[in-house]
Amino acid sequence: MFRSLMLGAAIAVLLAMPATAAEVDLDANDSGQIEFVMPSGNIGCVITPEGGTEVYQPEDGGPEIVCDRVEPDYVRVVLGADAAEELDEVADPSCCGAEQVLEYGERAAMEGFVCYSETTGLTCNTEDETHGFTMARAGIETW
Template sequence: MLRLTLALALVASPALASNERAFAPNPDGTTSFIMPSGNVGCTYIPAGGTPVYQTMTGMAELHCTIVEPVYTTVVLEAHLGAPQPIRGGEAPGLPMAGALPYGSFWQAGPFTCLSSRNGLTCTNASGAGLRMARAGVVTW
């Protein structure tokens, strides 16, 4: 009986898929990653925010930034619809973070992001999302 219970526990325990990547949280509780190109990066902000940043709705947010061709940031909220790109004149750069390899995905809270050679695609629990690539930024 103990063997059967242990076998069922091993089968039922969640494991990272071979192409899923996880990143250690930053000291402030956020989690960041960049694309292998170094042109796109995202920071996950957990529900409630951080000691220095409170999310607008109190829910989790995903802040994604592309540097080239036009520095643009998109804030994807946990359950809200289409985000609006924010174009900035000053480019502070991307977070210092691990790379999300092409063909891999990352997920936390209500967000899932897929890295490909054609860009980064992220969605929230409601299906709203963004796509960032040198060809441009698209939100839905």
Template sequence: MPARIVSAALIATTFSLSPAFAANQTVPASAEGQIEFNAPSGNIGCIYMPKGGTSTYQPRDGGPELSCSRVEPSYVTVILGPNGPATLIKNPGEQGCCSDVTKLQYGNSWSKGPFSCQSSTKGLSCSGSNGHGFFLSKAKATAK
């Protein structure tokens, strides 16, 4: 077998075994429609609330709502609703984050309702269909 054919076969096999990049990752919802996911690092955790909320929590403006918290180096929470800019809370008081839930793998995206997030080794970037959003990483927390 010529070396060119062997090399082509080796390259094709290598790429077919590699994980897909930039895949839209599905994250299961609770019975009430709430969705939780974390960054693979375990430093960022997010909760999506459907429109109308759940039996235990209703978003301030009726929802839907995306809330993400970063643990280190300081605890911050960002809340994005369907209207207006994201709200960055630098000292949210409560500090429960990042339970053992689905990890939004690096390179993957997630979307539900008006929200979408992209996970990368640089951090988590999320936006709403209204053009507002936020970025969270260990080094940075911004909201627009």
């Protein structure tokens, strides 16, 4: 009986531990930006490298990650090296047409940012974890 209790406790501890995310590489498009969507199709992101591209220059010179959430309301979060900002009024909604999918349980490190895809939503932050955001249907949080 004691052995069964110990085995049960060990299994419970293992199940409570977060799963290690699989590291994936995402490719840049012809303009040098990295685009991806979540499996749900409700969140899409574009990462612009430091220095920008021929057609887009981030305000602070980059790098920058911009993620849009379609439902329940259209919202954009912009994360640069120094801050994350939520924008509730988006003049150019254009989400979620990327071909690359960051599958649930995957992690991608790109241009100084790290993004984690989970069934509960997307979390992206700077590599030093000073700034970032979580984005899901349930809500958005920036830090």
